[in-house]
Amino acid sequence: MTAVPLPAPLTGARLGSAWRVTPTVGVILLALAVLYVSGTLVVRRRGERWPVYRTIVFLIGLAVFAWTTMSFLGVYQQVMFWPRAVQIITLLMVAPLFLALGTPVRLMIEGGPRWLAAAVQWALATRVAALLTFPAVVSIVFLVTPFTVYFSPIYEDTLRSRGAAWVLSFVLSGLGFFYYWTRLRLDPVPKEYPHLVSVWITFAEAIADGALGLTLMFGHHLIAGDWYTALNKPWGPTPKQDQVWGGGALWLIGDLAGVPFLGALWRRMFDEDRDKAAQVDAELDAMEASGEIVYGTASSAAGAAGAVGATSTADAVGSAAAVEGDESVAVDASTPVSISHTSAATVGAGGSGEAAKRTRPWWETDPVLGRRYGFIEDE
Secondary structure (H helix, E strand, O other): OOOOOOOOOOOOOHHHHOOOOOHHHHHHHHHHHHHHHHHHHHHHHOOOOOOHHHHHHHHHHHHHHHHHHHOHHHHOOOOOHHHHHHHHHHHHHOHHHHHHHOOHHHHHHHHOOHHHHHHHHHHHOOHHHHHHOOHHHHHHHHHHHHHHHHOOOHHHHHHHOHHHHHHHHHHHHHHHHHHHHHHHOOOOOOOOOOHHHHHHHHHHHHHHHHHHHHHHHHOOOOOOHHHHHHHOOOOOOOHHHHHHHHHHHHHHHHHHHHHHHHHHHHHHHHHHHHHHHHHHHHHHHHHHHOOOOOEOOHHHHHHHHHHHOOOOHHHHHOOOEEEEOOEEEEOOOOOEHHHOOOOHHHHOOHHHHHHHHHOOOHHHHOHHHHHHOOOOOOO
């Protein structure tokens, strides 16, 4: 005997009107929202900037968690398979993505008490954290979790106990957040790995979702079959059809959740490339200001070197003009000597040509690319 009171038949109207509010969980979610908003206010009082969109997406994540556990999905989670399947995959892959985009770890460091920031930074620097966030470890745990839930006693235990169901809900979202946190790297992480690793892991996750969905849809084993059969519902699909719908929903939602994750991942890659380029530009500007880099044309430098003999290339580049025969060649102050173009004739002109050759980029002196694009003349 299940001793579970059957709710009213699930109709279209019940999709929006059926709710089961749990005050304890509501208080936890509200406390998380208040702590997050308070942290953003602390950051702003310290004169730093906290993007509004981060706050919005974090609150959306909490709202998705609340809707998934307290809406009709929570009402029918004990008596139907497909609402429970939607609930599990949403808690594992959808709500945690929004939470991770809110960068709560960074907020704890920048907007939390000093002791909390120190504790978080210390934890991130430990070897245990580096091991737990290793891509293979994170991916295996994430991919194995739904299989473990469905093909172990855990699933049926959560049907028999509301407390166990709530514990599983928080565990699923915690594991999902752990996965997205380490893959997106918007928050500080113990060690950074190439983003392409996350891209390949995402494809592997999509395959795993498909494998689990197909197993539930076409497998002959009914998950918690005794439980659903004992309910003897006079309405709704049969236990087998219910599981087919649940497997399809799990597969679809799991793959769709990977789309915004890939979008966020690619944007993160582009942002890192842009920041790296800006950093390199700033370093080059500093070197130019200190005189470590002198700009000018390589042809002017070579002409001046031939005219004065022992005069260095850098001194010739710094001149306002260089003498080439009877004509004066103006110095181009926009092109660095180290990457400027030198004609093929200059390259072959003895010692000064060899010096000029060393100032040319590798693609101009490469035998294949140089001939293909006209930097080196065919003999």
